[in-house]
Amino acid sequence: MKHWWFWMIVGLLPLQAFALTGDEVMKQSQAAFLYPGKDFKARVVMKLISKDGQERVRELTMLRKNMGGPGGEQKYFIYFYRPADVRGMAFMIYKYSNRDDDRWMFIPAINMVKRIAAQDKLSSFVGSDFTYEDVSGRDLGDDTHVLEREEKLGNRDCYVVKSTPKGNDANFGYKLTWVDKANFLPLKEEQYDKKGALYKVFTADKVADIQGIPTVIKRTMKNVQTGHRTEVTYLNTGYNLGIEDSLFSERFLRQPPRKWIE
Amino acid sequence: MSRLTIACAVLLLAPLAARAQVTLSGFLQQDSAVDTVTANPDGRHFKWLEERAQLNLDATGGAWRLLAKGDVAYDHLGHQAQSELREGYVGYTADKWDLRVGRQVITWGTGDLVFVNDVFPKDYEALFVGRPLEYLKRGVDAVKLGAYPGFANFELVLSPDFRASRTPDPRRFHLYDPMPAVTNRETIKPGQGDVGLRVYREVAGYDTALYLYRGFQRTPSMRPDSMTAPTKITYFYPQLSVYGASVAGSAGAGVLSLEAAYYDSRQDRSGNDFAVPNSQTRLLAGYQIQPAQNLSLGFQYYAEIMQDYGAYLAALPAGFPVEKRWTHTVTARVTQFFWHQTLRLSTYASYNVSNSDHFVNPELRYSFTDKVWGAIGANVFGGKPWGQFGQLSHDDNVYLQVRYEF
Numbered sequence: 001m002k003h004w005w006f007w008m009i010v011g012l013l014p015l016q017a018f019a020l021t022g023d024e025v026m027k028q029s030q031a032a033f034l035y036p037g038k039d040f041k042a043r044v045v046m047k048l049i050s051k052d053g054q055e056r057v058r059e060l061t062m063l064r065k066n067m068g069g070p071g072g073e074q075k076y077f078i079y080f081y082r083p084a085d086v087r088g089m090a091f092m093i094y095k096y097s098n099r100d101d102d103r104w105m106f107i108p109a110i111n112m113v114k115r116i117a118a119q120d121k122l123s124s125f126v127g128s129d130f131t132y133e134d135v136s137g138r139d140l141g142d143d144t145h146v147l148e149r150e151e152k153l154g155n156r157d158c159y160v161v162k163s164t165p166k167g168n169d170a171n172f173g174y175k176l177t178w179v180d181k182a183n184f185l186p187l188k189e190e191q192y193d194k195k196g197a198l199y200k201v202f203t204a205d206k207v208a209d210i211q212g213i214p215t216v217i218k219r220t221m222k223n224v225q226t227g228h229r230t231e232v233t234y235l236n237t238g239y240n241l242g243i244e245d246s247l248f249s250e251r252f253l254r255q256p257p258r259k260w261i262e
Numbered sequence: 263m264s265r266l267t268i269a270c271a272v273l274l275l276a277p278l279a280a281r282a283q284v285t286l287s288g289f290l291q292q293d294s295a296v297d298t299v300t301a302n303p304d305g306r307h308f309k310w311l312e313e314r315a316q317l318n319l320d321a322t323g324g325a326w327r328l329l330a331k332g333d334v335a336y337d338h339l340g341h342q343a344q345s346e347l348r349e350g351y352v353g354y355t356a357d358k359w360d361l362r363v364g365r366q367v368i369t370w371g372t373g374d375l376v377f378v379n380d381v382f383p384k385d386y387e388a389l390f391v392g393r394p395l396e397y398l399k400r401g402v403d404a405v406k407l408g409a410y411p412g413f414a415n416f417e418l419v420l421s422p423d424f425r426a427s428r429t430p431d432p433r434r435f436h437l438y439d440p441m442p443a444v445t446n447r448e449t450i451k452p453g454q455g456d457v458g459l460r461v462y463r464e465v466a467g468y469d470t471a472l473y474l475y476r477g478f479q480r481t482p483s484m485r486p487d488s489m490t491a492p493t494k495i496t497y498f499y500p501q502l503s504v505y506g507a508s509v510a511g512s513a514g515a516g517v518l519s520l521e522a523a524y525y526d527s528r529q530d531r532s533g534n535d536f537a538v539p540n541s542q543t544r545l546l547a548g549y550q551i552q553p554a555q556n557l558s559l560g561f562q563y564y565a566e567i568m569q570d571y572g573a574y575l576a577a578l579p580a581g582f583p584v585e586k587r588w589t590h591t592v593t594a595r596v597t598q599f600f601w602h603q604t605l606r607l608s609t610y611a612s613y614n615v616s617n618s619d620h621f622v623n624p625e626l627r628y629s630f631t632d633k634v635w636g637a638i639g640a641n642v643f644g645g646k647p648w649g650q651f652g653q654l655s656h657d658d659n660v661y662l663q664v665r666y667e668f
Contacts, residue, residue, distance in 0.1 A: 056602075082632065083629070084287065084289070085665075102512060110369045110396060111369050115372075115469060115510045115517050116517060116550070117516045117517045117550045117551050117558060118517075118551035118552075119551070120555065120556075123555045124555070125554060127599070188321050228602065240573055250462070251360075253417060255327075255360070258283070262283075
């Protein structure tokens with residue numbers, strides 16, 4: 001007991017050696033949430049639900065391919081089925097980590113592929129409560145991430161990370177993310193507006209094991225200030241399907257191959 | 263010919279029918295456009311008044327695809343029912359090439375209602391009464407062959423029959439006519455088809471393309487049988503070749519697109535024939551940005567430069583309006599979404615700096631549900647009486663559309 005300080009250091013060691021910083025938690029969370037697998041496909045049903053319960057449905061297929069490691073370049077292909085006035089429309093996004101994305105849109109009405117401006121990361125994705133940034137992720141370097149605390153969310157042990165934008169390029173003042181310690185999926189996120197009031201809440205409502213990869217297959221984003229919410233369900237989810245690089249091209253934007261769009 | 267077409271169609275469709283995946287969709291639509299300045303030349307007060315139904319059959323089986331999109335409409339102004347095959351083609355997709363045969367809509371280039379390399383037929387009447395975007399283009403009856411060898415992509419379009427753009431109906435629009443007294447008029451269509459080639463690829467993050475076209479002007483020129491005492495006017499489609507290029511990509515915070523083309527007026531390379539358009543260079547620069555959430559802005563600068571201006575001036579008959587050698591046009595489009603993108607406010611404006619020709623089209627579109635949308639908008643024209651938009655200055659209209667889609 002004389003060497004109480006020794007035991008104290010030993011007692012602290014595991015914590016200091018293995019405790020993650022906010023940056024590390026968010027980095028692992030990004031890898032688990034936005035980058036799992038070499039590629040990914042899901043049929044996505046988005047329900048836009050107003051405060052008084054009125055529903056609108058957006059249905060699409062999303063294909064993603066990683067061109068590098070977590071945090072690196074990705075390509076997205078999004079094909080719309082519903083609503084009827086956007087049926088057959090397709091989006092292609094080349095997402096880069098430190099510059100604006102390249103984005104193309106196919107307009108079936110006039111059979112035209114149009115390159116579109118892509119600095120609207122804060123705009124709503126197809127009218128939902130998710131922004132483009134909520135869908136494909138925000139650059140981790142744009143925020144400072146501080147591990148606030150560790151706590152249980154339901155029966156899951158979580159890290160709680162506070163992320164504060166470094167610049168003025170976000171539509172939140174700060175956000176808190178509950179990251180599952182076991183699989184690093186974000187189970188909940190609270191976005192606070194610039195006045196500090198709670199603004200949007202993300203919840204991972206259902207996590208399933210898809211080919212050994214924990215995947216959020218049902219999620220909700222609710223705007224607590226307006227009462228509007230968007231519920232997203234992933235159907236027919238799959239990883240490592242061998243999506244070809246050539247899919248992400250003008251040729252297939254104009255005529256998406258049926259094997260990927262069903 | 264038609265028997266051969268049917269035989270070919272049956273042969274092509276046989277493998278498709280075996281295990282096809284079929285989607286059926288369509289819409290019902292009411293579309294009206296009412297004059298706001300004065301009545302039409304035919305005395306009516308509506309530019310457009312119709313009910314329309316569209317049925318769209320899309321079948322795929324393996325590498326095959328069949329698409330048939332047909333409209334039936336009742337036109338209250340002509341008191342008649344109409345039907346039209348909007349698109350109808352069979353497609354085949356292989357690894358490095360694909361083929362599409364039949365009526366199809368093809369759009370080339372980067373312009374927003376400004377056409378430099380988009381040499382395919384338009385429907386200007388649809389544009390001027392505010393009909394939905396898909397009616398801006400007319401399908402061409404063509405064989406389209408795509409080849410993707412890797413170093414570049416090729417799209418070859420062969421049309422055995424020439425298809426013209428639809429120009430405004432003189433019963434509905436007040437069109438400039440330098441010889442209104444001559445009523446004996448005929449139109450001669452080219453007896454042959456046309457061919458277009460687009461070669462495109464990505465270069466250093468930019469989308470680049472080259473375009474070649476050999477065919478005819480899509481809008482007719484007029485030739486009187488005599489300049490001094492005309493008794494008959496013949497409309498014809500002068501021979502035309504187009505050589506062009508485009509590039510588009512990120513620049514600063516937005517997307518920049520540049521496009522250029524040389525319009526080689528093959529029927530009158532010297533520029534001495536006043537009835538045939540002079541050879542021309544067209545230049546277009548466009549820039550679009552999204553400065554705020556759910557807001558996008560697009561700007562374009564467009565120039566037309568006449569090739570043989572001296573010859574044009576020398577050949578122009580007395581009394582005809584004189585065009586400038588250079589014409590400069592600027593356009594702007596503002597699009598803003600509201601209410602979870604169910605409400606869209608957009609305005610397109612075009613102004614020709616050289617002759618004050620202008621066109622403004624504001625539109626408000628609302629999706630009542632996922633299946634029903636409505637739009638209300640206006641078309642406002644102005645400029646010199648012979649300008650593209652100036653001649654329509656008595657044709658300002660307000661339009662209303664409601665569509666149910668299934």
